[in-house]
Amino acid sequence: MNLTLKVWRQRNASDKGGFVTYKADGISPDMSFLEMLDVVNEGLVKKGEDPIHFDHDCREGICGMCSLYINGRPHGPKRAITTCQLHMRSFSDGETITIEPWRATAFPVIKDLAVDRSAFDRIQQAGGYISVNTGGVPDANEIPVPKPIADEAFNSATCIQCGACVAACKNASAMLFVSAKISQLALLPQGQPERYRRVQSMVAQMDAEGFGGCTNTGACEIECPKEISMTNINRMRRDYFTAKFFKEEEIR
Amino acid sequence: MILDSKIPDGPLAEKWSKHKFNLKLVNPANKRKYTVIVVGTGLAGAAAAASLAELGYNVKAFCFQDSPRRAHSIAAQGGINAAKNYRNDGDSVYRLFYDTIKGGDYRAREANVHRLAEVSVNIIDQCVAQGVPFAREYGGLLDNRSFGGAQVSRTFYARGQTGQQLLLGAYSALNRQIYEGKVKMYNRHEMLDLVKIDGEARGIVTRNLITGEIETHAGHAVLLCTGGYGNVFYLSTNAMGSNTTAIWRAHKKGALFGNPCFTQIHPTCIPVTGDHQSKLTLMSESLRNDGRVWVPKSREVAARIRKGELKASDVKEEDRDYFLERKYPSFGNLVPRDVASRNAKEAVDDERGVGGSGKAVYLDFADAIKRLGKAAVEAKYGNLFDMYYQITDEDPYTQPMRIYPAVHYTMGGLWVDYNLMTTIPGCYALGEANFSDHGANRLGASALMQGLADGYFVIPYTLGDYLATIGPKPIDDKHPAFAEAKKAVEDNVKKLLSLKGTKTVDEYHRELGNIMWEYCGMARSAEGLTKAKGLIAELKEDFWKNARVMGINEELNMSLEKAGRVADFIELGALMVEDALQRAESCGGHFRVESQTEEGEALRNDDEFAYVAAWEYTGDNQPENLHKENLVYENVKLTQRSYK
Ligand SMILES: Cc1cc2nc3c(=O)[nH]c(=O)nc-3n(C[C@H](O)[C@H](O)[C@H](O)COP(=O)(O)OP(=O)(O)OC[C@H]3O[C@@H](n4cnc5c(N)ncnc54)[C@H](O)[C@@H]3O)c2cc1C
Numbered sequence: 001m002n003l004t005l006k007v008w009r010q011r012n013a014s015d016k017g018g019f020v021t022y023k024a025d026g027i028s029p030d031m032s033f034l035e036m037l038d039v040v041n042e043g044l045v046k047k048g049e050d051p052i053h054f055d056h057d058c059r060e061g062i063c064g065m066c067s068l069y070i071n072g073r074p075h076g077p078k079r080a081i082t083t084c085q086l087h088m089r090s091f092s093d094g095e096t097i098t099i100e101p102w103r104a105t106a107f108p109v110i111k112d113l114a115v116d117r118s119a120f121d122r123i124q125q126a127g128g129y130i131s132v133n134t135g136g137v138p139d140a141n142e143i144p145v146p147k148p149i150a151d152e153a154f155n156s157a158t159c160i161q162c163g164a165c166v167a168a169c170k171n172a173s174a175m176l177f178v179s180a181k182i183s184q185l186a187l188l189p190q191g192q193p194e195r196y197r198r199v200q201s202m203v204a205q206m207d208a209e210g211f212g213g214c215t216n217t218g219a220c221e222i223e224c225p226k227e228i229s230m231t232n233i234n235r236m237r238r239d240y241f242t243a244k245f246f247k248e249e250e251i252r
Numbered sequence: 253m254i255l256d257s258k259i260p261d262g263p264l265a266e267k268w269s270k271h272k273f274n275l276k277l278v279n280p281a282n283k284r285k286y287t288v289i290v291v292g293t294g295l296a297g298a299a300a301a302a303s304l305a306e307l308g309y310n311v312k313a314f315c316f317q318d319s320p321r322r323a324h325s326i327a328a329q330g331g332i333n334a335a336k337n338y339r340n341d342g343d344s345v346y347r348l349f350y351d352t353i354k355g356g357d358y359r360a361r362e363a364n365v366h367r368l369a370e371v372s373v374n375i376i377d378q379c380v381a382q383g384v385p386f387a388r389e390y391g392g393l394l395d396n397r398s399f400g401g402a403q404v405s406r407t408f409y410a411r412g413q414t415g416q417q418l419l420l421g422a423y424s425a426l427n428r429q430i431y432e433g434k435v436k437m438y439n440r441h442e443m444l445d446l447v448k449i450d451g452e453a454r455g456i457v458t459r460n461l462i463t464g465e466i467e468t469h470a471g472h473a474v475l476l477c478t479g480g481y482g483n484v485f486y487l488s489t490n491a492m493g494s495n496t497t498a499i500w501r502a503h504k505k506g507a508l509f510g511n512p513c514f515t516q517i518h519p520t521c522i523p524v525t526g527d528h529q530s531k532l533t534l535m536s537e538s539l540r541n542d543g544r545v546w547v548p549k550s551r552e553v554a555a556r557i558r559k560g561e562l563k564a565s566d567v568k569e570e571d572r573d574y575f576l577e578r579k580y581p582s583f584g585n586l587v588p589r590d591v592a593s594r595n596a597k598e599a600v601d602d603e604r605g606v607g608g609s610g611k612a613v614y615l616d617f618a619d620a621i622k623r624l625g626k627a628a629v630e631a632k633y634g635n636l637f638d639m640y641y642q643i644t645d646e647d648p649y650t651q652p653m654r655i656y657p658a659v660h661y662t663m664g665g666l667w668v669d670y671n672l673m674t675t676i677p678g679c680y681a682l683g684e685a686n687f688s689d690h691g692a693n694r695l696g697a698s699a700l701m702q703g704l705a706d707g708y709f710v711i712p713y714t715l716g717d718y719l720a721t722i723g724p725k726p727i728d729d730k731h732p733a734f735a736e737a738k739k740a741v742e743d744n745v746k747k748l749l750s751l752k753g754t755k756t757v758d759e760y761h762r763e764l765g766n767i768m769w770e771y772c773g774m775a776r777s778a779e780g781l782t783k784a785k786g787l788i789a790e791l792k793e794d795f796w797k798n799a800r801v802m803g804i805n806e807e808l809n810m811s812l813e814k815a816g817r818v819a820d821f822i823e824l825g826a827l828m829v830e831d832a833l834q835r836a837e838s839c840g841g842h843f844r845v846e847s848q849t850e851e852g853e854a855l856r857n858d859d860e861f862a863y864v865a866a867w868e869y870t871g872d873n874q875p876e877n878l879h880k881e882n883l884v885y886e887n888v889k890l891t892q893r894s895y896k
């Protein structure tokens with residue numbers, strides 16, 4: 001396959017950046033999208049040009065490190081997969097492919113296609129845990145969890161923290177991600193003691209990071225590679241309002 | 253140098269409790285006067301950092317990804333072992349210990365493995381308390397599955413993403429300590445050297461991967477939890493960033509390297525499709541429960557399949573060689589990982605491989621579909637079949653899967669004593685980065701167990717003993733050792749950036765991978781290994797002349813990052829070959845062609861090789877010194893494995 005790539009290049013956060021066009025010739029349809037970029041990069045290095053920077057690690061759809069906004073869609077044209085799982089056979093010979101970084105104020109560009117998603121870490125640091133120390137916990141089977149609840153908590157827990165939901169959202173809202181994290185723990189018995197405190201502190205941090213609000217468009221749910229559902233957002237709202245009306249706690 | 257494993261005396265089952273009692277404690281009020289450096293935030297590192305911070309120590313934690321949650325542990329699929337005996341099927345700490353020692357082909361320490369089995373039960377409790385969503389039954393209690401090498405059901409799992417869920421648990425504990433201010437987290441930082449003062453580890457040198465700044469960090473102890481080095485083979489199931497740099501640089505500073513040649517090759521991975529391939533994807537070993545492995549009986553038929561003239565379904569039953577069923581009638585397709593891998597390689601070497609490249613064998617579900625129905629097969633393996641389809645564009649319901657072995661895990665790593673301390677006082681190695689618990693072959697679902705055991709339940713005790721001994725006096729970060737180490741790292745970075753040759757770093761990495769796979773992979777011979785030694789030496793020389801590294805230091809520079817890692821892989825590769833050469837026996841996953849039975853099976857040699865090979869660095873391009881830690885078995889009897 002021979003392709004034309006329009007790639008966003010930006011030296012660093014303060015650089016203005018812009019699109020640069022590259023030819024990607026002799027691409028095999030069996031290559032993954034990132035392998036296609038590897039090939040382009042090897043060619044660039046051979047020519048003495050700086051390779052295109054992008055984030056990636058596991059290349060099997062689980063670490064959440066890869067990103068890329070491909071032809072206007074986070075993780076490309078297919079549903080329920082990440083960019084590293086996308087293969088070139090999903091494109092046609094001669095096609096022009098536009099590749100951009102995630103765009104959101106809370107995700108500043110570091111270089112080219114790599115962005116800073118540390119806001120997601122900070123939101124979880126604000127309360128995305130159950131406060132237990134190592135040791136001194138009860139036997140695992142002393143905490144039974146009904147299977148449907150456990151399964152539902154699991155569905156929320158599959159979020160890989162990639163940020164596609166933010167990139168897809170016209171408000172750059174992080175609600176799908178944050179609500180998935182909150183829901184997992186709010187559903188489980190272990191998460192009950194800190195349930196209302198957690199939702200307040202995580203939402204406060206989310207707002208402080210500069211993410212937008214949710215206006216129920218649903219783009220996030222469609223683009224999420226792990227098919228996290230918007231039900232999580234409703235759960236988060238319910239807990240948040242309950243907390244604010246009835247259980248407001250002092251949070252840091 | 254005398255290797256002291258510090259294994260406590262006394263009966264096996266009492267060693268750990270006795271040892272814990274004998275270890276010195278740090279006074280609670282003094283803990284905050286200590287700083288501990290933790291490099292790596294996978295299961296081992298995140299668990300250690302969180303647990304030590306909970307105890308009151310100050311922790312500085314480092315990872316090269318943009319978030320601790322992305323450590324390679326996230327990718328583990330199958331599950332984690334624990335001797336809970338929730339099934340009432342006869343499991344016990346002793347049985348888990350025994351299975352693990354035997355699975356490791358009698359090349360691991362009894363005392364370490366027993367401790368691992370003991371704390372395995374605490375791990376599950378801890379994870380559940382953190383909210384890890386393990387699979388459950390309708391009664392609300394935890395579910396288990398069986399895994400290779402065991403006759404009991406002791407594997408806890410979370411769908412196909414056990415690693416992600418366990419790591420998110422450890423990451424949440426880590427986050428809590430970051431928020432409390434007890435852990436200072438450094439993302440996108442790569443450790444490039446260890447700092448030693450008076451022979452003891454007192455800090456590290458890192459490069460900030462965004463700004464390029466070379467920084468030094470001082471601490472009372474350094475914990476290396478940096479994962480495995482399977483990427484020395486270029487293609488492996490490891491993440492792209494997995495590397496050996498941290499432990500390799502510690503090795504060059506004096507930490508002995510244990511059993512470097514012990515690598516695990518997993519039989520069921522999706523085969524390579526071309527030169528562009530960047531990594532390999534694992535297909536769960538559970539598939540061998542129902543899939544039948546075969547290649548054509550004749551080379552002619554195989555050649556026609558490779559050319560695309562024939563399809564698998566065109567090959568008549570009598571023209572197929574179900575080689576595992578033929579050679580191992582009692583275990584059939586369920587022989588252990590090493591046996592399945594080696595036989596697939598033999599078929600391919602015999603030019604009977606299939607697929608475009610010829611480097612694959614079939615894993616056929618046609619019989620299973622006939623016997624159980626498509627729906628039943630789909631219920632069992634649906635997600636794996638989808639994953640396979642996604643990658644290969646072939647439908648495993650209508651044509652057999654193509655599989656081939658791939659490098660998956662490294663049992664070797666820094667040599668550590670019972671306290672997980674390397675031969676450099678104050679420098680520890682945890683998780684896949686150490687050599688300790690899996691001998692010559694790791695059983696499925698035991699790496700996650702080991703990482704968390706080391707991090708949650710071993711290091712919080714053993715580290716205290718060392719810290720109490722050295723006292724809480726602050727580390728002098730103005731000591732010249734820091735400036736010297738920093739200068740050396742800066743010089744190395746400059747040297748890499750000055751490389752303006754014609755070959756890309758990836759080209760060198762691929763070449764190294766080919767050499768390692770060919771001569772230091774599943775089957776090894778003195779002749780091949782000797783040849784590999786020469787090839788790697790040439791490659792190294794060429795790298796420092798002809799590699800091309802782009803960009804500058806003061807920016808995000810993946811070309812530079814990669815170059816540093818590949819340079820270290822080349823040196824490690826040479827040591828692996830050296831180690832494989834001296835181990836003239838077949839053991840675990842390693843088949844030494846000179847050491848086989850009359851039937852062509854692996855032949856272990858306990859009289860000569862029941863030891864840990866621990867290598868001491870002596871200088872650039874100098875041969876390393878071999879030290880031996882003899883393995884003593886007081887509780888289990890050494891037997892030859894047979895799967896006929
Ligand atoms: C595909 C796959 C499936 C697997 N499935 C299973 C399974 O089902 N069950 C099982 O028990 N095991 C499984 N394993 C093995 C297991 O996942 C690993 O052995 C284990 O997770 C390793 O954990 P770790 O904490 O030692 O290292 P890792 O999780 O690899 O973490 C390494 C950490 O070190 C950091 N690091 C590395 N180098 C540097 C440096 N120079 N500077 C700074 N930071 C650095 C990284 O950023 C990372 O945080 C699987 C492995 C693979 C590849």
Ligand code: SF4
Binds near residue numbers: 158164165166224
């Ligand atoms: S909710 Fe989905 S899109 Fe958003 S971070 Fe999680 S996995 Fe990615």
Ligand code: FES
Binds near residue numbers: 059064
């Ligand atoms: S690289 Fe890990 S999810 Fe894509």
